[in-house]
Amino acid sequence: MACETSEEDVVSEYLDQNPQLAQWVDTFRTYCESNKQWAARREFLLRNMEAFPTMEPGVPSSSLDKLLSLSMVWANHVFLGCSYPQAVMDKITEMGEGIVVKDAPMHKTTKDGILSRGKRGAMADGDADGAVKRSRCGANDRGQKSGPRPQAPAEHQPFFNRLYKAVAWKLVSAGGFGPNLDHYEILRSCVESCKETLTSVFVPLKDIAGLPAARTQKEGHVCEIRCRTVYMGTGYGRDEAAARAMASKEALKVFQGRKVTVKICRRRYKGKDVEDLMLLDEQPRNQGFPPALSFPFEAERREDASS
Secondary structure (H helix, E strand, C coil): CCCCHHHHHHHHHHHHHCHHHHHHHHCCCCCCCCHHHHHHHHHHHHHHHHHCCCCECCECCHHHHHHHHHHHHHHHHHHHCCECCHHHHHHHHHHCCCCCCCCCCCCCCCHHHHHCCCCCCCCCHHHHHHHHHHHHCCCCCCCCCCCCCCCHHHHHHHHHHHHHHHHHHHHHHCCCCCCCCCHHHHHHHHHHHCCCCEEEEEEEHHHCCCCCCCCCCCCCEEEEEEECCEEEEEEEECCHHHHHHHHHHHHHHHHHCCCCEEEEEEEEECCEEEEEEEEECCCCCCCCCCCCCCECCHHHHHHHHHC
8 A cells, every 4th residue: 555654674584584475466456447556455465364274375275365355455546536336335445544544535425524625505405415415326416427437448448359359368278168167266366367356246135225025045155246347247145145146147148248348337236226337249139237235436527527
């Protein structure tokens, strides 16, 4: 983290004393991370490794995957202002305690943050609550809608073209797409070969609003997988690992066509229609998309409006 100098020195000294660990950790840096962002996420990783005792440097594992996902979620929240389900926010806040990010961006998405800009006259309580709700949906003082930038699909498409080729070769070497593959491991290794990291968000099924009345199964988790903020798949399972495996399987299905395309599509998020970045194949869809579990675009549009 672009942290205080003393903290930065401590991290640097620790890595100097453990060169193999330093080399291994640096493989998790994504090409789009600035020095400041990577320093912060690297400290997050180092501070929390002890909480995953089964993790070994240089050895792929579910513990490592979970820590990497949490580090990306934490960095997205700190630097982009992304919001996630409350259980996830509580978890990354606890894991990031004590990490000092110098000159961190300010993201005001709460009632106090909105009112601190000035009450703009005698705003009634009802108006204030309305302003807060609009802010949480990514609205801003210029009335600009939340969502990805119009140019975002074109910016992300080259990466997913490379990922498409990596997945194709991986599936060929595995004997083709099938139900008995380790779908998450295939997807993770391909993404990392392209110098990126998957982000997994987990939500208990019972915490998801708007489920069909006929659904009686309330146990288990739902997982959403993204890469570079682009939605790739959703899956359900009795535990987080099973949910992530199913989400990965759904994501890999998209790569079975002749090409993949990043598009802006409308879907539901917290009961509202939003525009989201999604990775799609060429197959027509007879039904809508599953509701989003995360929405990483609120801060981007606010920053555009303030610039």
